[in-house]
Amino acid sequence: MIRIIIIFSLITVSLAAKGQxxxxxxxxGWNTFVPFSDKDFIGSxxxxxxxxxxxxxxxxxxxxxxxxxxSTLDDYIPPTTYEHPGGAITTDVYNYLYxxxxxxxxxxxxxxxxxxxxxxxxxxGVAFSEYTIFYNVYQENDHNTGFVIRPEIGTLxxxxxxxxxxxxxxxxxxxxxxxSDYFExxxxxxxxxxLGIVLLNR
Amino acid sequence: xxxxxxxxxxxxxxGCAREPEVVDLVKYMVVQTDYDLERINEExxxxxxxxxxxxxxxxxxxxxxxxxxxxxLDQPGTRIDFVKAVIEKVxxxxxxxxxxxxxxxxxxxxxxxxxVLENFNFYQTVSYPGYxxxxxxxxxxxxxxxxxxxxxxxxxxxxxxxxxKNYAANDNRYNVIWSAYIGDLxxxxxxxxxxxxAVDQAFEQSPYFSKN
Numbered sequence: 001m002i003r004i005i006i007i008f009s010l011i012t013v014s015l016a017a018k019g020q021x022x023x024x025x026x027x028x029g030w031n032t033f034v035p036f037s038d039k040d041f042i043g044s045x046x047x048x049x050x051x052x053x054x055x056x057x058x059x060x061x062x063x064x065x066x067x068x069x070x071s072t073l074d075d076y077i078p079p080t081t082y083e084h085p086g087g088a089i090t091t092d093v094y095n096y097l098y099x100x101x102x103x104x105x106x107x108x109x110x111x112x113x114x115x116x117x118x119x120x121x122x123x124x125g126v127a128f129s130e131y132t133i134f135y136n137v138y139q140e141n142d143h144n145t146g147f148v149i150r151p152e153i154g155t156l157x158x159x160x161x162x163x164x165x166x167x168x169x170x171x172x173x174x175x176x177x178x179x180s181d182y183f184e185x186x187x188x189x190x191x192x193x194x195l196g197i198v199l200l201n202r
Numbered sequence: 203x204x205x206x207x208x209x210x211x212x213x214x215x216x217g218c219a220r221e222p223e224v225v226d227l228v229k230y231m232v233v234q235t236d237y238d239l240e241r242i243n244e245e246x247x248x249x250x251x252x253x254x255x256x257x258x259x260x261x262x263x264x265x266x267x268x269x270x271x272x273x274x275l276d277q278p279g280t281r282i283d284f285v286k287a288v289i290e291k292v293x294x295x296x297x298x299x300x301x302x303x304x305x306x307x308x309x310x311x312x313x314x315x316x317x318v319l320e321n322f323n324f325y326q327t328v329s330y331p332g333y334x335x336x337x338x339x340x341x342x343x344x345x346x347x348x349x350x351x352x353x354x355x356x357x358x359x360x361x362x363x364x365x366x367k368n369y370a371a372n373d374n375r376y377n378v379i380w381s382a383y384i385g386d387l388x389x390x391x392x393x394x395x396x397x398x399x400a401v402d403q404a405f406e407q408s409p410y411f412s413k414n
Contacts, residue, residue, distance in 0.1 A: 048220060072220055079230050081407050087236035088407040092229070094222040134222050136232045137356060137386040 029196020038185035046073040063107040073097040094134040117156040127176040146177035231400040256310035263317030284394040295405040300413030311367040357387040
């Protein structure tokens, strides 16, 4: 009888453990971007960003997925006189950069199944940027498409041991080849910080 | 739950896709000035050869795709209350730079034209034919600059210095030596003071506009 109970218990625990394994996850997060490049155009940190993603877990420690990100960066330049051969223009300028990324990524989880699930990931994909300057009622813009790469470290945190709901925190470096000849920017790079929620699927 | 997340996503994306507020954008007018590099450079400045100028008394030229009026007069109590003040401000600046205002029939060296363009995308598509068929350009019914219309509502004040002194030497052409474009006159507040400030700025950023 005792052997039967032990065997039954082992089977139950095994099934429960199997049931706690996650197969995929969705996440949405608030993104902060600290630009490194071409600070003449935009040097200010942007908190106007969002990231959405999906990951499919493969094996114990790996995941693959895709992620979309959207950020708006902006800066203000007070009234300044810009001289050029044959003239000058005086205006204040609002520089805006609208930045959209679409990436495929791979993740490695250091402690899968735990409440804290730290990971590292590498994403690559395409970046769409729109550099826009607003001055008075006038505006000029330049659209570009480029390659983007984003190494990242972060962690998932399940609110409860068996919860499907958790939080996500991550930081990464981002480099996109998007530049603008028109506005004389060469590329787009910077640090990003992400805070969000994650929905885990079994 | 999915609906809530969907709404959150839409709100978040909308929150990220932002633009500057109009009230901030129109705090300062744009002042653009251009000059003739052939006549104003390190070796020569045509303004040194000038002494007198002519300027209209109380009207601004007006070119609009909305109206057939060709002049603007002050209309107290309306948003067009800056005409005489602008003319006086331009006169004061030109006088301060060493030039004397004279009458039309006193053989002026140059003319200062003031024209308001409405609904012209002046900054983007202005081009000059290179000559003026009438004295002072638009005074004779010909407006000088050829501009492409644009589906916009911009209103721009244009100030031009036209070379009269060398009309004959330039194959009977009135060359534009200096231009200033000030805008937008429509979407603004405290219009009159902003325009006057912008006129001062146009001269401020043109130190070569001076006798000696």
